[in-house]
Amino acid sequence: MEKNNNVLTNGLKCKKEIDSLEQRLQYGDYTTLGAALSCSPDAAKKRFVRGNVEAFNALDRIITNREELVKDLQNNI
Incomplete structure (x- = not known):
């Protein structure tokens, strides 16, 4: 059963x-x-799976910062 799109992150x-x-x-x-x-x-x-906005925002920052760090390190090596 798929979640209703309005339920995910309270529609945010x-x-x-x-x-x-x-x-x-x-x-x-x-x-x-x-x-x-x-x-x-x-x-x-x-x-995150249940649609908690704080979890979504934190995970977004974690992933974005990881990707930027890897990119920066690869450019400097």
């Missing part, structure tokens, strides 16, 4: 944004999200 983020973020996930991102939200990685993942 569209399904396309959520799917895009899920495609960019890498190993360890939920661990970092858990640390940022002061909970276990499993609880952090559940919060």
Whole structure:
């Protein structure tokens, strides 16, 4: 059963944004999200999957910063 798009992040983020973020996930991102939200990685993942806006925004920052750091390091080596 698929979630109703209005339920995801209380309508603040569209399904396309959520799917895009899920495609960019890498190993360890939920661990970092858990640390940022002061909970276990499993609880952090559940919060994201359930559409918690704070979890979405934090995970977006984690992934974006990781990608920028990798890009910057690759350019400097």
